[in-house]
Amino acid sequence: MKRIYKFGNGQAEGNGQMKDLLGGKGANLAEMDRIGIPVPPGFTITTEVCREYQTEGEEVVRNLLHDEALEGLRFIQKIMDKDFGNVDDPLLLSVRSGAKFSMPGMMDTVLDIGLTDQSVAGLANKSGKAKFAWDAYRRLIQMYGGVVLKIEDEEGENPFEKELEKYRDLKGVKYDKDLTVDDLIELVNLFKLLTKKYAGVEFPQDPKEQVWGAIMAVFASWNTPRAIYYREINHISNDLGTAVSVQAMVFGNMGDHSVSGVAFTRNAATGENDFNGEYLVDAQGEDVVAGIRTPLQITIKGSKQWADFAGIQEEERNRAFPSLEEYMPDQYNQLNEVQMKLESHFKDVQDLEFTIQEEKLWLLQTRTGKRTGEAMVRIAMEMLKEGMIDEKTALMRVEPEKLDELLHPVFDPGVLKMSKPLTVGLPASPGATTGRIVFNADEVENFKSDDEQVILVRIETSADDLRGMNLSDGILTARGGMTSHAAVVARGMGKCCVSGAGVLNISYKEKTMSVNGNTYNEGDWISLDGSTGKIYEGKIPTVQPELGNEFDELMALADNYARMKVRANADTPESARVGIMYGARGIGLCRTEHMFFEENRIMKMRKMIMADAQEGRENALADLLPMQRSDFEGIFEAMNGYPVTIRLLDPPLHEFIPFEEEEQRVMAKEIGMTMEKVKRTAENLKEINPMLGHRGCRLGTTYPEITRMQARAIIEAALNEKAKGISVYPEIMIPLTGTLGEMKGQKEIVVNEAEKVFAERNERIDYLVGTMIEVPRAALIADQIAREADFFSFGTNDLTQMTFGFSRDDAGKFLPEYVMNGILPEDPFQVLDREGVGQLVEMAIEKGRNSKQDIHIGICGEHGGEPSSVEFCHQTGMDYVSCSPFRVPIARVAAAQAVIKETEEHFVDK
Amino acid sequence: MKRIYKFGNGQAEGNGQMKDLLGGKGANLAEMDRIGIPVPPGFTITTEVCREYQTEGEEVVRNLLHDEALEGLRFIQKIMDKDFGNVDDPLLLSVRSGAKFSMPGMMDTVLDIGLTDQSVAGLANKSGKAKFAWDAYRRLIQMYGGVVLKIEDEEGENPFEKELEKYRDLKGVKYDKDLTVDDLIELVNLFKLLTKKYAGVEFPQDPKEQVWGAIMAVFASWNTPRAIYYREINHISNDLGTAVSVQAMVFGNMGDHSVSGVAFTRNAATGENDFNGEYLVDAQGEDVVAGIRTPLQITIKGSKQWADFAGIQEEERNRAFPSLEEYMPDQYNQLNEVQMKLESHFKDVQDLEFTIQEEKLWLLQTRTGKRTGEAMVRIAMEMLKEGMIDEKTALMRVEPEKLDELLHPVFDPGVLKMSKPLTVGLPASPGATTGRIVFNADEVENFKSDDEQVILVRIETSADDLRGMNLSDGILTARGGMTSHAAVVARGMGKCCVSGAGVLNISYKEKTMSVNGNTYNEGDWISLDGSTGKIYEGKIPTVQPELGNEFDELMALADNYARMKVRANADTPESARVGIMYGARGIGLCRTEHMFFEENRIMKMRKMIMADAQEGRENALADLLPMQRSDFEGIFEAMNGYPVTIRLLDPPLHEFIPFEEEEQRVMAKEIGMTMEKVKRTAENLKEINPMLGHRGCRLGTTYPEITRMQARAIIEAALNEKAKGISVYPEIMIPLTGTLGEMKGQKEIVVNEAEKVFAERNERIDYLVGTMIEVPRAALIADQIAREADFFSFGTNDLTQMTFGFSRDDAGKFLPEYVMNGILPEDPFQVLDREGVGQLVEMAIEKGRNSKQDIHIGICGEHGGEPSSVEFCHQTGMDYVSCSPFRVPIARVAAAQAVIKETEEHFVDK
Secondary structure (H helix, E strand, O other): OOOEEEEOOOOOOOOOOOHHHHHHHHHHHHHHHHOOOOOOOEEEEOHHHHHHHHHHOHHHHHHHHHHHHHHHHHHHHHHHOOEOOOOOOEOOEEEEEEEOOOOOOOOOEEEEEOOOOOHHHHHHHHHOOHHHHHHHHHHHHHHHHHHHOOOOOOOOOOHHHHHHHHHHHHHOOOOHHHOOHHHHHHHHHHHHHHHHHHHOOOOOOOHHHHHHHHHHHHHHHOOOHHHHHHHHHOOOOOOOOEEEEEEEOOOOOOOOOOEEEEEEOOOOOOOOOOOEEEEEEOOOHHHHHHOOOOOEEOOHHHHHHHHHHHOOOHHHHHHHOOOHHHHOHHHHHHHHHHHHHHHHHHOOOEEEEEEEEOOEEEEEEEEEOOOOHHHHHHHHHHHHHOOOOOHHHHHHOOOHHHHHHHHOOEEOHHHHHOOOEEEEOEEEEOOEEEEEEEOOHHHHHHHHHOOOOEEEEEOOOOHHHHHHHHHOOEEEEOOOOOOOHHHHHHHHHOOEEEEOOOOOEEEOOOOEEEEOOEEEEOOOEEEEEOOOOEEEEOOOOEEOOOOOHHHHHHHHHHHHHOOOEEEEEOOOHHHHHHHHHOOOOOEEEEEOHHHHOOHHHHHHHHHHHHOOOHHHHHHHHHHHHHHHHHHHHHHHHHOOOOEEEEEOOOOOHHHHOOOOHHHHHHHHHHHOOOHHHHHHHHHHHOOOOHHHOOOOHHHHHHOHHHHHHHHHHHHHHHHHHHHOOOOOEEEEEEOOOOOHHHHHHHHHHHHHHHHHHHHHHOOOOOOEEEEEEOOHHHHHOHHHHHHHOOEEEEOHHHHHHHHHOOOOOOHHHOHHHHHHOOOOOOOOOOOOOOOOHHHHHHHHHHHHHHHOOOOEEEEOOHHHHOHHHHHHHHHHOOOEEEEOHHHHHHHHHHHHHHHHHHHOHHHHOO | OOOEEEEOOOOOOOOOOOHHHHHHHHHHHHHHHHOOOOOOOEEEEOHHHHHHHHHHOHHHHHHHHHHHHHHHHHHHHHHHOOEEOOOOOEEOEEEEEEEOOOOOOOOOEEEEEOOOOOHHHHHHHHHOOHHHHHHHHHHHHHHHHHHHOOOOOOOOOOHHHHHHHHHHHHHOOOOHHHOOHHHHHHHHHHHHHHHHHHHOOOOOOOHHHHHHHHHHHHHHHOOOHHHHHHHHHOOOOOOOOEEEEEEEOOOOOOOOOOEEEEEEOOOOOOOOOOOEEEEEEOOOHHHHHHOOOOOEEOOHHHHHHHHHHHOOOHHHHHHHOOOHHHHOHHHHHHHHHHHHHHHHHHOOOEEEEEEEEOOEEEEEEEEEOOOOHHHHHHHHHHHHHOOOOOHHHHHHOOOHHHHHHHHOOEEOHHHHHOOOOOEEOEEEEOOEEEEEEEOOHHHHHHHHHOOOOEEEEEOOOOHHHHHHHHHOOEEEEOOOOOOOHHHHHHHHHOOEEEEOOOOOEEEOOOOEEEEOOEEEEOOOEEEEEOOOOEEEEOOOOEEOOOOOHHHHHHHHHHHHHOOOEEEEEOOOHHHHHHHHHOOOOOEEEEEOHHHHOOHHHHHHHHHHHHOOOHHHHHHHHHHHHHHHHHHHHHHHHHOOOOEEEEEOOOOOHHHHOOOOHHHHHHHHHHHOOOHHHHHHHHHHHOOOOHHHOOOOHHHHHHOHHHHHHHHHHHHHHHHHHHHOOOOOEEEEEEOOOOOHHHHHHHHHHHHHHHHHHHHHHOOOOOOEEEEEEOOHHHHHOHHHHHHHOOEEEEOHHHHHHHHHOOOOOOHHHOHHHHHHOOOOOOOOOOOOOOOOHHHHHHHHHHHHHHHOOOOEEEEOOHHHHOHHHHHHHHHHOOOEEEEOHHHHHHHHHHHHHHHHHHHOHHHOOO
């Protein structure tokens, strides 16, 4: 068995495909070497050896590795023309772990291995840089002590860091670089004493001991509790093991002819095809990103743009801040060739690390470059046009969730950089916004009439706040999760929302909000980022990202591949139009109850609820009929030519009734009823578990007149629109069906009323009657229900609540802990639980189709806009998904990707 | 096709097996005739003709029947030696419907068919009883008008009844029998006018028209909306159809040598093998049961007992109230032979109707006799011993639900007869009790200390009332269903409870209860019947039924046949002992939370809940540990040799915290905390849907120290008992598991703590760790969970709530209507829903056994004591059912019956 794969000088034994055996890092190093990119030579010990280490132990593995390791070392020595352990001019090595997936909790890196009390002098001598040499030795002892010997002090902290800090204070210097050679020599001695004190052993003076120690530490770190735990919750097999790469050190900090840098093959922010990056002269890699010194631009173009932005004249730029293109033109050209080669080889944007040691260029790492949503779209579509990648690859390059960035305003990046968040809540509804604090939903209007931006701040929201929520620019709550009332409603409205910011202390009485010692009053400015959950003090201006041509091209491409259609959840003509703008092919969920909350309607609704008998209810409903009808007309008009699924009244009636005495008094007066009666009705309507109470089709069953009115409003609206030349496809949806009897009964009422309207008008239209599948029992008897239903729409929010027995309003007490501890891989209200809820979905589809082969099936729960859930919907054979209008583009791409993954195995594990 | 089956004179063409074709009544008449019992001759038109009527219509059917009907009529005429339609001595007929199942909404009976204006005189003449003849004619017109012609007046009422009442008033008589012949003649005329007025036709003077009209009315009544509806909700096929029996009339009201009577072959109250019954001389059948005249006893023995009870001397009895045995010894002997023949033929107690017309005995009907629970047991076991029936039949003769009557006190029947219920609530927990009204649970103790009987009367109960409920003798609530807190707790305690008595108006402030205009104060006496739901004013003494030898024999027999074991749900040593007394073979559910509600524990529990950190909780738990341990010790001792399944803490923590300010203040003081903190914690613990909230193993997962304490208490208790020589089999049950992670985590905590205790004690015991299956998701992933669990116990209460999405606390708003309208066949909280919930149960068992073949599986929800649900549990292959101790005998019989039904097809449709 081959245990070690060498690389360097173009002689790599491995390649980029061998990630299982060599880990991600080792495989990429081998690949770079194979295609002629200069990488410091080295060798990678395979993941199989890690498994041997777990079963056989250190001694056996050391023996098994011995010959190949020696050969590898000789290979490195030959290329670098230095010997490991040589005291006059030592070869130094790095040891790094590299599993197939990057993993916190694993030992990462030990640098500068090979230095000893003797060879440190040789290195100082040979390089002529004593400070460089002693600093390297100091680092080695610190890293080795921390990482290999696991040294901690009595308080569980790193004693080296503390000592270093104390020492800097003692010497009155701020940065390590200001320490003298003598200081560093003294620190080395102190560090060696610390090693002895805490590890009980001397720092090893045998370079080979150092390298073996580091290798074995990597293997041992595979099985630390933290690593095991991480694998468990991420479903990574314990058998994978980690590889270890041992590589020659190169130095960017060996004087003016040495630099360290990082670079991107394209612009990671805009996606523009522009090579760009930063570098520092006489510096180590970490200095470039640490921000202690200002790094310089690699290209002249980038350098000039930077100077422009910073207000620096060309003359000064050229002198003090030259680009690498100017400072080291040859090496720059070499680097430029390398980056082009890498991008066309890996066929994606590369994020490079390089070092120039005394004018020689070395590539230390290449990996796929992270990018913004905007860049992601542009790069994918441009690479497609350049012929670098094919359509499927272009589509798969898009992370659907990231499209969200393009669909909502974001904070001005410049101002954002200077702002520190007050606290972080849950990113409940994306987008960024800024406004004045208002605590009472009813007062939003006053602020808005002064044309102010408003952020509604509440402990939690309820149906009473709907109007205020709709008027405000953003919503912030102290309680409630990602699927709380505030979150769900805000997403539906496409409005920025941060929910569950638990540290906020809100007093409605004082009209104050306190957080971490600061108190804010009504009218104070704050800013919310609903995409990150961050809350900022003061005003931060926002910018609206532009949707370029590439976005439209991408969407068209996605639709070419997707099998499922994407619809929008929309309750108003406005949001229906947003859905259409984002490419929705119909409405999958139009909630009729939101219509009842509007100002002049809520009283009529309350009158209906307060009525003692069917007759009173019917009178109140007759008043509501024309309003509902005109709502539906507007929606049908907006969705001309597309189907509109309208759900009959769903929430329990108590949601429409105020529970505060003050409001009850107003209501009693308005509807002309005694306060006692209002109180008693409110009391009677209260439920212990409203989620499982008198709602959905249970209302329509006990009060058939409600269903009758709604069916009439829908059918009349459809006929009216048809007369105007609009193509209408109404789909009437029964909510919360759990028994065949409910479905049969509700359908009968709808059909009878429709026929009545047709007879009155002497005109017909086609329409469907179907049901939500959101109660577990409905999934279990889907075969029966399908005989009565034209379509199924999975309400996965409620289905998740009932299948888990989790109230989404209350699960905040344990669900975050469940996700954190890996009891659940994800919040099942965000990502559909395939094991449990998904099983019911599959069962219902199978049973439904067995009864009625062509039954139309979709999803209208929140999951309909979440990419992994969309994939699952595709796999189960659904016909469509429906989601918030603002997530339609995400769902379209996810639907296309689901098709591609199904047919192209190699995309699945990406 | 043969459409008509004749019977009479031993020449019956049908027999008792032909219920499908001849209906229940027709088949039994044929069977009696076959075995030589004298029945008035007649013929039965088959159910197939009913189907022909539905498709072909009246005319066709009349033609199809014509020849056979004529032949049938001739057959009757020959035997009775009278002619139908003869004006001088007319043969009269009855027409009755008879479907396979008796069915409300069907036309029942028309008697005296064949009388006309002419023949009524003939009958009067021939019989010499003008009043008898005219009264018969009056009845015929009335029945024919109501039943065949469907006559109703303007108010939808029966105009004949009204006329009769008016006429009696006019004549100043109280009873019909006091009317003269002239009165009756006048009434006949009035009735004929009414017929003309409301039906638009004359009362038919053609006897054949009368008989055809009645036959067709029976067929037509098969398809009335009420009958269709009844069949729909009882799952009876519309295709069955009804048969029609046409039979010669015989009369018990033709003078002193004629009698009508009813009889039972054994005593229906006690089960004693004693022929008994009542008769009246010169009377019609309905007079015997109507109670206008006092009926006489059939046997001398019965007559003497009756006289004894009524305080009548033998001399007077013999003179004024002779038995049939004395009055008509020959006919009595004939009747006695008939009853013996019938019982041994039908092999069950028979309920007979007979008529002696001028010394000739006729049997009009025989059917299986209804009986009390006590009689049911005695009769089944005695018939078994007599060799009349076999063991399986004896077991199948027992209606398990009826055993309940034997296990609880009942009201003294004599006193009960004279009491009228105030109102009726739900029969939530069986038994009868009487006591003084107390409204506040805390005050029950004061009354009890005076040794008073107490009935706790509440709007609804909560955990706070537990102590008071336990002390009181009965519980009455105005709200809440069969599975409300009051109902569930009362059943567990074996305490009489009537719940949801909606018309009660309870004022805690005034300490009054009003119902239908009467007001009762604290301390007033009321009486409750938890088996019927009836509530009475005042004191009604109760008697405790005696469990005879037959009961024990029956139970032993049941255990011989049953495959499943029966366990009891018991939380205390006392109820564990009741379980053992009733034959429980272990405890299937011991709820640990009830232990925390006891007086001196609740504060410690609250301290635990109020603690800010794990340490505080652990301290409070350490105080609770010895108490829990001693609870468990008592239970293990009571269940010596049997397994005890102990469920870890299940309810949400807010159930332990008071929400009323007053009580919060007491609590703050007692546990030494600020009121503000108590209020805040209570507020934080509130849940919107507590049923789906932070409870069950979600508590044990976020607060592992609770699980740890409980595991320790169980294991320590078990070791302590073992040391005393008790055989202990603890089974530790994790509640509300929905994910594999919860099960794994909780099991690990339990096992670790157990091992710790074993190490401390240097002693081990065997124990199991299993889980409730009560969340739908647990059923869906039962294969995974089974790998970690030693047993499954189905918590079908919660499983029903979540599968339907019904909160049992709130479903009262629609569930009764659902059952009434046939949307659900039964309340799924009472009878397990096989279609939905049952599907999950079956799935979980299959998946569980696939993973772990020998996993032990049972049920501990309320359904475990409901016979049809027990049958289902058997069918799914469960190992045991567990139920309230008082329902253990019911479950034992149901478990045996399930086995018998499985193997003996003919018992299934009984």
